[in-house]
Structures are given as C-alpha cells and as structure tokens.
Amino acid sequence: xxxxxxxxxxxxxxxxxxxxxxxxxxxxxxxxxxxxxxxxxxxxxxxxxxxxxxxxxxxxxxxxxxxxxxxxxxxxxxxxxxxxxxxxxxxxxxxxxxxxxxxxxxxxxxxxxxxxxxxxxxxxxxxxxxxxxxxxxxxxxxxxxxxxxxxxxxxxxxxxxxxxxxxxxxxxxxxxxxxxxxxxxxxxxxxxxxxxxxxxxxxxxxxxxxxxxxxxxxxxxxxxxxxxxxxxxxxxxxxxxxxxxxxxxxxxxxxxxxxxxxxxxxxxxxxxxxxxxxxxxxxxxxxxxxxxxxxxxxxxxxxxxxxxxxxxxxxxxxxxxxxxxxxxxxxxxxxxxxxxxxxxxxxxxxxxxxxxxxxxxxxxxxxxxxxxxxxxxxxxxxxxxxxxxxxxxxxxxxxxxxxxxxxxxxxxxxxxxxxxxxxxxxxxxxxxxxxxxxxxxxxxxxxxxxxxxxxxx
Numbered sequence: 001x002x003x004x005x006x007x008x009x010x011x012x013x014x015x016x017x018x019x020x021x022x023x024x025x026x027x028x029x030x031x032x033x034x035x036x037x038x039x040x041x042x043x044x045x046x047x048x049x050x051x052x053x054x055x056x057x058x059x060x061x062x063x064x065x066x067x068x069x070x071x072x073x074x075x076x077x078x079x080x081x082x083x084x085x086x087x088x089x090x091x092x093x094x095x096x097x098x099x100x101x102x103x104x105x106x107x108x109x110x111x112x113x114x115x116x117x118x119x120x121x122x123x124x125x126x127x128x129x130x131x132x133x134x135x136x137x138x139x140x141x142x143x144x145x146x147x148x149x150x151x152x153x154x155x156x157x158x159x160x161x162x163x164x165x166x167x168x169x170x171x172x173x174x175x176x177x178x179x180x181x182x183x184x185x186x187x188x189x190x191x192x193x194x195x196x197x198x199x200x201x202x203x204x205x206x207x208x209x210x211x212x213x214x215x216x217x218x219x220x221x222x223x224x225x226x227x228x229x230x231x232x233x234x235x236x237x238x239x240x241x242x243x244x245x246x247x248x249x250x251x252x253x254x255x256x257x258x259x260x261x262x263x264x265x266x267x268x269x270x271x272x273x274x275x276x277x278x279x280x281x282x283x284x285x286x287x288x289x290x291x292x293x294x295x296x297x298x299x300x301x302x303x304x305x306x307x308x309x310x311x312x313x314x315x316x317x318x319x320x321x322x323x324x325x326x327x328x329x330x331x332x333x334x335x336x337x338x339x340x341x342x343x344x345x346x347x348x349x350x351x352x353x354x355x356x357x358x359x360x361x362x363x364x365x366x367x368x369x370x371x372x373x374x375x376x377x378x379x380x381x382x383x384x385x386x387x388x389x390x391x392x393x394x395x396x397x398x399x400x401x402x403x404x405x406x407x408x409x410x411x412x413x414x415x416x417x418x419x420x421x422x423x424x425x426x427x428x429x430x431x432x433x434x435x436x437x438x439x440x441x442x443x444x445x446x447x448x449x450x451x452x453x454x455x456x457x
Contacts, residue, residue: 023108036225040090041115043153057188067102087185092117128283134183135172137165142203151193164213166221171211189430223298247276345376
C-alpha cells in the first residue's frame with residue numbers, strides 16, 4: 001500500500017551568482033613566468049593571434065591598436081616600419097607600458113608585465129637592452145615541437161647581451177638559414193617558429209650546425225635568465241638605489257677613490273661618479289661585465305642588500321678588462337687576408353650566401369669588400385637575388401598547388417568555397433596565402449567551380 005505522506009525539505013536560500021566579466025580576447029597564460037625562459041610579449045601576441053585563428057596583423061590592427069596612444073597601427077596607416085617600432089613592446093619604455101596595458105585589458109590578465117623589462121625600468125636604460133631583430137635557438141624550438149609543447153620565443157633571446165642558449169650552450173641564430181635574411185620581432189604574418197619572410201621552419205636538431213659558446217657568454221645568459229626568473233617573486237620592483245649602493249660599495253673597496261676604480265676598469269672616472277650618484281644608470285652589458293669582473297651575482301646586485309654589508313674585493317691581478325675599448329682592440333689586432341677574402345667571394349659565386357656573411361667572417365664591413373672587389377661582390381649579390389626570387393617563386397607555387405587541391409576538394413564535396421574553409425585545408429592563414437587564394441579563384445573561374453560563387457572574404 002502506497003503512502004500518501006508528503007516529503008518536506010529544509011528551505012534553501014538562493015544567492016545571485018556573480019560571474020567575472022568576460023575578456024575580449026582569450027585569457028591566454030604566458031609561458032614559463034617565473035623561469036629563465038619566460039615568454040616575451042611579442043611572442044605572446046603571436047600566440048594570442050594563433051589561438052584566435054588570425055594573423056598578428058588582424059589582432060594588432062583591429063583589436064589592440066584602438067587602445068594604444070599612437071596611430072601607426074591604424075588599418076590604413078600600417079607599414080613594415082610599424083612592426084619594426086613595435087619590437088620595443090618587450091622592453092622597458094613607454095611603448096612597452098602601452099602594449100601591456102592594452103593586452104591586459106583585452107585578456108584580463110595581470111602578469112603580462114613580466115613578459116617585458118618593465119619591472120627593471122629603473123635599473124636598465126633602453127640603450128643596449130634589446131636586439132634589433134629576432135634571435136632563436138633552433139634546438140629549443142625543434143625540441144618543443146617534437147614534445148608537443150607550444151613553440152614560443154623567450155624574453156631572454158631578445159636581450160642584446162645574450163648571444164647563446166643557456167640550455168644547449170650554443171649560439172643563437174639571427175639569420176634565416178633558408179632565405180638568409182634577418183627577421184623583425186613581430187610582423188603581419190608571423191607564425192611561431194617560422195620565418196616571417198619565406199615561411200620556412202626555423203628549428204633543427206643538428207647541434208653541429210650551431211656555433212659554440214664561451215664561458216663568459218654562457219655566464220651572461222644564465223645571469224640574465226636568473227634575473228628574469230626572480231622578478232615575479234620579488235616584493236617590489238628594484239630601484240636604482242641598488243645600483244648606486246653597488247658602485248658605492250666598489251669605491252669603498254678602493255679606499256673611497258672613484259679614480260682608482262675607474263683606472264682598474266679602464267673607463268673615465270666620471271662614469272663611476274655618475275653611476276654612484278644615480279645621475280645615469282649603466283647599460284645591461286656594462287653591468288654584466290662589472291659583475292663578472294668582481295665575482296658578483298647580477299640578481300644579488302639588483303634585488304639584495306647584501307652588497308652593502310661589505311666592500312667588494314678587487315680581482316687579485318688588480319685589473320679589469322677595459323669594457324669600452326675591448327672590442328676595438330680586438331679589431332685592431334685582426335689583420336685581414338685579402339687573398340683569402342677574394343677566394344671565398346669567388347667560391348660564393350655558386351652559393352647562396354651574401355657578402356655580409358664574408359664581411360662578418362673577416363670582421364670587416366661589407367662596404368670595404370665592395371670597394372676592394374666590386375665586380376665579385378656584384379656577381380655574388382646578383383646571384384643571391386636570383387636564387388632568392390627562384391625560391392620565392394617555388395614556395396608560392398607550392399602554396400598555389402595546395403590551394404587548387406583544396407578548392408577541388410570543397411567543390412567535389414559540395415561545400416561552399418570560402419577562405420576560412422581553404423585555410424583549414426592548407427594549414428593556417430597569412431597575408432601571402434590570402435593573396436594567392438584570390439589569384440587561384442580568378443584563375444579557376446566559375447566554370448571550374450561548377451557554378452558556385454566563391455566567397456573570398
């Protein structure tokens with residue numbers, strides 16, 4: 001017999017659910033914050049665009065640009081120089097602050113300043129801080145790709161004084177091995193791990209193709225990496241008082257003589273006085289040189305008060321290599337063997353190298369080679385240009401063939417021919433692919449599309 005009794009429950013009080021406001025762009029997390037290989041802001045912008053299935057050009061021009069205080073990324077004003085100027089977004093200048101503010105507003109993140117040198121704004125000047133062009137470790141990006149990890153560019157690789165990878169202890173690459181060109185930090189069609197000019201993959205696993213690294217170069221890379229890793233855990237941003245205290249401590253080690261310290265370091269004593277008084281701050285290269293010479297940790301100099309407790313000890317030999325004239329002295333010691341230069345240029349007539357490679361090999365300027373061997377240099381330059389144009393044509397034909405196959409697949413399946421569908425079949429989008437798709441659509445014509453009207457937006 002069923003019971004007709006009614007079940008009674010305690011009364012529940014309902015509360016309104018408050019959800020956080022949605023972000024305009026994905027709340028994408030920067031890679032490895034708090035580690036020496038923290039991601040750079042320019043790399044973050046590229047990955048953010050990839051996450052939205054867009055090129056950096058679309059995200060920057062139409063989403064980020066309205067929040068910036070300048071107009072050189074307006075859709076009708078953007079040029080290659082606009083992206084060249086945007087390379088400073090990973091630095092410590094006003095430009096970096098604007099980009100961080102805009103991207104944090106769009107993604108609702110609060111940690112993007114650690115992808116730049118903004119936390120060290122009072123420590124390092126803009127001069128000598130960042131490289132003018134991209135640099136990368138091909139072994140790192142190849143390893144990340146093979147392990148299924150996101151491919152990105154650490155902030156450490158952007159630093160001018162860092163010329164080696166601290167992980168593999170090999171030199172960073174600054175010229176695309178395929179098209180022999182330097183690459184900007186960010187460009188309209190940049191894809192992570194690829195050349196922004198020829199589109200080829202930049203990674204490889206052959207360590208013998210990379211240059212070696214000296215002990216001093218490895219130390220500099222690890223020191224800057226440790227500094228970047230320590231930044232998020234610091235209670236406050238370091239001030240120039242730490243640098244002032246460091247130089248005051250060094251002067252005390254010379255019994256209060258700024259001239260004595262300057263003589264040992266091979267610089268004018270006014271540099272030492274200005275650094276101690278805070279009138280100017282040394283470049284990151286100068287500070288690394290001084291820290292290594294006096295066996296000090298860069299992290300401790302910037303963040304710790306330990307350096308003020310005891311005077312720094314001088315090197316036992318009583319001298320420090322002259323950091324201002326050191327490079328010039330090396331160049332004066334090198335004598336150029338012009339016969340070897342001429343032989344190398346003659347060999348290059350059948351290769352794809354450029355005159356600048358030979359100039360760098362013999363530590364001279366390209367203009368001096370053109371003055372010494374004008375005919376050979378012109379032949380090499382002409383050959384390089386022809387080979388480069390041939391490579392570009394071949395690369396464009398490869399893309400066009402992929403587009404033709406993609407269009408035929410879409411038509412045979414009865415799917416509307418749209419750019420978005422073609423992009424999925426050919427593996428991503430770019431300004432170059434967009435232009436080639438337009439050409440192929442016109443080339444095929446409506447007859448080959450079985451009466452479809454293609455949507456090429």
